[in-house]
Amino acid sequence: MEVIPTVTQREQWMVESQVFGIYNNFKELPRRAQTVLLEIVCDKHTEYLTNGLRRLPPSFCVLDANRPWLCYWILHSLALLGESIDVNLKHHVVDFLSRCQDPLGGYGGGPGQMPHLATTYAAVNSIITVGGRRALSSINRDRLYAFLQRMKDPSGSFRMHEKGEIDVRACYTAVSVASILNILDYKLVENVGDYILSCQTYEGGIAGEPGSEAHGGYTFCGLAAMILINEVHRLDLPALVNWVAFRQGVEGGFQGRTNKLVDGCYSFWQGGVFPLIQRLLRSIEEQLRIIGCRKHDNDSSKINVNLPEETRQMHSGLFEQKGLQEPPDVAKFSDVGFDFVKRSADIGPLFQNFALQQYIILCSQIMDGGFRDKPGKSRDFYHTCYCLSGLSVCQYINLETADSSPIAQEVLGPYSNLLEQTHPLYNVVLERYYSARELFSHL
Amino acid sequence: MDSDDEQTIPLSQRPEWADVKPVPQDDGPNPVVPIAYTDEFRETMDYFRAVYLSDEHSSRSLQLTSEAINLNAGNYTVWHFRRLILESLNADLHEELDFVENIAKKNSKNYQIWHHRRWLAEKLGPDAAFREIEFTKKILSLDAKNYHAWSHRQWVLKTLGGWEDELEYCNQLLRDDIFNNSAWNQRHFVVTRSPLLGGLDAMRDSEVDYTIEAIITYPENESSWRYLRGLYKNDLKSWVNDPRVSSVCLKILSTKTRCIFALSTLLDLICHGFQPSPEYEEAVNALPLQRSDVGPSSSSLAETICSVLEAIDPLRGNYWNWRKEQLPALVT
Numbered sequence: 001m002e003v004i005p006t007v008t009q010r011e012q013w014m015v016e017s018q019v020f021g022i023y024n025n026f027k028e029l030p031r032r033a034q035t036v037l038l039e040i041v042c043d044k045h046t047e048y049l050t051n052g053l054r055r056l057p058p059s060f061c062v063l064d065a066n067r068p069w070l071c072y073w074i075l076h077s078l079a080l081l082g083e084s085i086d087v088n089l090k091h092h093v094v095d096f097l098s099r100c101q102d103p104l105g106g107y108g109g110g111p112g113q114m115p116h117l118a119t120t121y122a123a124v125n126s127i128i129t130v131g132g133r134r135a136l137s138s139i140n141r142d143r144l145y146a147f148l149q150r151m152k153d154p155s156g157s158f159r160m161h162e163k164g165e166i167d168v169r170a171c172y173t174a175v176s177v178a179s180i181l182n183i184l185d186y187k188l189v190e191n192v193g194d195y196i197l198s199c200q201t202y203e204g205g206i207a208g209e210p211g212s213e214a215h216g217g218y219t220f221c222g223l224a225a226m227i228l229i230n231e232v233h234r235l236d237l238p239a240l241v242n243w244v245a246f247r248q249g250v251e252g253g254f255q256g257r258t259n260k261l262v263d264g265c266y267s268f269w270q271g272g273v274f275p276l277i278q279r280l281l282r283s284i285e286e287q288l289r290i291i292g293c294r295k296h297d298n299d300s301s302k303i304n305v306n307l308p309e310e311t312r313q314m315h316s317g318l319f320e321q322k323g324l325q326e327p328p329d330v331a332k333f334s335d336v337g338f339d340f341v342k343r344s345a346d347i348g349p350l351f352q353n354f355a356l357q358q359y360i361i362l363c364s365q366i367m368d369g370g371f372r373d374k375p376g377k378s379r380d381f382y383h384t385c386y387c388l389s390g391l392s393v394c395q396y397i398n399l400e401t402a403d404s405s406p407i408a409q410e411v412l413g414p415y416s417n418l419l420e421q422t423h424p425l426y427n428v429v430l431e432r433y434y435s436a437r438e439l440f441s442h443l
Numbered sequence: 444m445d446s447d448d449e450q451t452i453p454l455s456q457r458p459e460w461a462d463v464k465p466v467p468q469d470d471g472p473n474p475v476v477p478i479a480y481t482d483e484f485r486e487t488m489d490y491f492r493a494v495y496l497s498d499e500h501s502s503r504s505l506q507l508t509s510e511a512i513n514l515n516a517g518n519y520t521v522w523h524f525r526r527l528i529l530e531s532l533n534a535d536l537h538e539e540l541d542f543v544e545n546i547a548k549k550n551s552k553n554y555q556i557w558h559h560r561r562w563l564a565e566k567l568g569p570d571a572a573f574r575e576i577e578f579t580k581k582i583l584s585l586d587a588k589n590y591h592a593w594s595h596r597q598w599v600l601k602t603l604g605g606w607e608d609e610l611e612y613c614n615q616l617l618r619d620d621i622f623n624n625s626a627w628n629q630r631h632f633v634v635t636r637s638p639l640l641g642g643l644d645a646m647r648d649s650e651v652d653y654t655i656e657a658i659i660t661y662p663e664n665e666s667s668w669r670y671l672r673g674l675y676k677n678d679l680k681s682w683v684n685d686p687r688v689s690s691v692c693l694k695i696l697s698t699k700t701r702c703i704f705a706l707s708t709l710l711d712l713i714c715h716g717f718q719p720s721p722e723y724e725e726a727v728n729a730l731p732l733q734r735s736d737v738g739p740s741s742s743s744l745a746e747t748i749c750s751v752l753e754a755i756d757p758l759r760g761n762y763w764n765w766r767k768e769q770l771p772a773l774v775t
């Protein structure tokens with residue numbers, strides 16, 4: 001019987017042959033030419049990005065409800081490249097985003113649009129990336145807090161906008177902005193962990209909603225949110241690590257879901273899970289020890305509880321007890337993002353760092369500026385942002401502490417490819433985060 | 444359709460809009476990421492802002508939101524306002540389903556369309572179940588992994604019902620493409636949640652047989668291995684003790700296939716208390732490998748498996764190495 005390849009197989013083989021074609025051509029080039037191809041064409045990227053900040057063609061009408069996102073993708077990319085923008089342009093960014101800020105709190109997709117959690121996240125991260133007192137004080141934190149409260153569903157999860165959809169993205173963007181602005185409190189946190197937990201699938205990754213398929217974007221969002229609310233131990237971490245480790249493909253880049261195609265943006269959504277895992281090693285190993293202990297119990301008795309359930313009960317018991325004696329408030333969450341990045345990484349990366357850098361530079365980079373999903377696709381600001389974010393993750397992942405610099409061996413291509421470091425939970429450039437925190441931690 | 448012709452006449456020249464003063468976007472003197480809007484886009488949105496701000500729930504407002512959505516289906520404010528109008532006008536929601544279907548044909552990967560569709564189906568109630576199931580089927584026939592379509596389908600099943608043929612639908616999609624992980628995920632959803640099938644405990648036995656057949660046909664298919672493990676999510680003890688699980692690993696390894704998933708499943712089994720018989724060790728040792736890659740043979744089977752995986756799966760070398768370091772706490 002003739003075996004006909006399935007759609008998944010055919011598409012996968014097509015991408016593999018394109019990617020391996022690129023790698024094989026590269027191998028045959030003289031060393032000098034190779035060095036040129038491995039270079040991040042910083043000037044070209046900067047030109048592409050700043051042009052976008054200044055003017056976008058009519059084809060962007062379909063992104064008219066995503067303008068704070070366009071700001072974030074561009075500004076964060078520039079910040080990762082170490083490019084500063086001039087003072088006037090900074091003022092223009094702040095003025096424009098202020099026009100997207102709703103009088104009752106939160107940011108919409110453009111001036112006059114309803115406030116939305118995703119564009120609020122993009123706007124807040126953009127403003128922090130621009131930096132400076134004028135920018136940071138343009139955020140109405142009290143109103144933003146009220147907006148977040150309005151978006152909170154009785155179940156504990158969040159809605160994207162008034163009467164909008166509930167998913168893990170909404171939970172992450174709400175928790176992330178609240179955390180970075182130091183307005184995260186128990187009222188906002190309450191039960192959001194239950195929702196995220198219910199989205200971890202049998203595969204180990206996290207889905208957008210309970211029952212859906214494990215997915216890179218939601219896995220990053222769910223894991224980062226759980227860390228920010230101090231409940232990460234409730235997830236089945238060994239299963240999550242296993243799932244994400246398997247998302248790196250032979251192309252070197254990551255796929256978003258099992259048996260899907262590689263895509264440059266997952267360099268961050270999946271790749272960005274690894275710096276988180278590195279700092280969670282103690283929790284992960286604790287969960288593994290519980291497996292070990294339970295196994296021995298099993299030999300003699302019939303105890304049989306699933307691991308995450310078991311740790312969940314154990315820890316939430318502790319959590320509730322503490323809660324009774326000492327009501328948790330803002331102070332409980334205000335240092336989480338800061339302490340987390342300062343934590344030392346107890347282990348090297350659990351993925352192939354250079355293979356990912358190679359995919360980003362040789363397959364996703366466009367020599368005329370910008371990055372793309374995969375060969376054959378065209379560039380866009382979203383993929384530029386998340387390819388660069390993923391590349392930065394790779395370059396800094398072998399550092400044991402947050403405040404040192406990578407050595408040349410960690411950076412694929414010339415050392416001038418070294419990007420700025422990004423905060424692994426918020427995805428804003430670390431040094432800009434520190435400046436913002438200096439202001440917000442005193443408010 | 445008439446409405447298409449109508450769009451070519453600018454709003455400012457349509458008599459029914461003569462009384463409305465368009466409201467320009469407040470972009471400020473120096474906007475960033477300014478979009479060079481087409482004239483049609485700018486004018487439509489200027490009129491939209493006018494009716495949105497005056498909160499005019501009229502049929503001309505409804506028509507205007509259609510035009511705005513046709514130009515940018517991602518504008519959630521327009522969709523939200525449209526829902527308010529539909530409610531005020533007590534509009535025929537079946538017509539609205541047609542409208543969404545037309546938009547979805549052009550762009551089926553947009554949160555707003557699916558959220559709107561959910562809102563509609565919720566209003567229409569259980570009678571809408573069949574149409575919604577068929578609608579997602581149509582979208583999935585074009586892209587069998589469309590994330591939004593699957594989420595919508597699951598929501599319909601949970602909220603409105605329509606479970607009768609769902610397992611057969613999964614069968615059909617997996618016959619078309621056994622590597623379709625979304626179909627496997629849906630299968631897990633049906634088996635664990637369908638009120639007609641008795642739940643995972645009732646379904647496990649036949650599902651294990653189905654999955655093992657799929658694994659044997661394509662041992663390189665990660666989806667089926669993960670699905671197999673998922674069948675025991677609430678009962679890991681049965682997973683360790685079900686001879687079908689361990690023996691499918693042995694069967695595949697015995698053919699000298701360097702199957703990452705068979706090895707990693709065997710490793711997980713041992714970590715959870717599975718006691719391998721000597722055949723397992725023999726099968727692992729007989730795998731075609733360079734012995735120097737694997738290290739001393741005195742180590743435990745779990746250690747050997749980690750070493751073999753490090754060698755045959757270099758992309759995850761660090762991961763397998765870490766797994767090996769964790770073994771002492773797990774395997775004694």
Ligand SMILES: [Zn+2]
Binds near residue numbers: 263264266373383
């Ligand atoms: Zn992408």
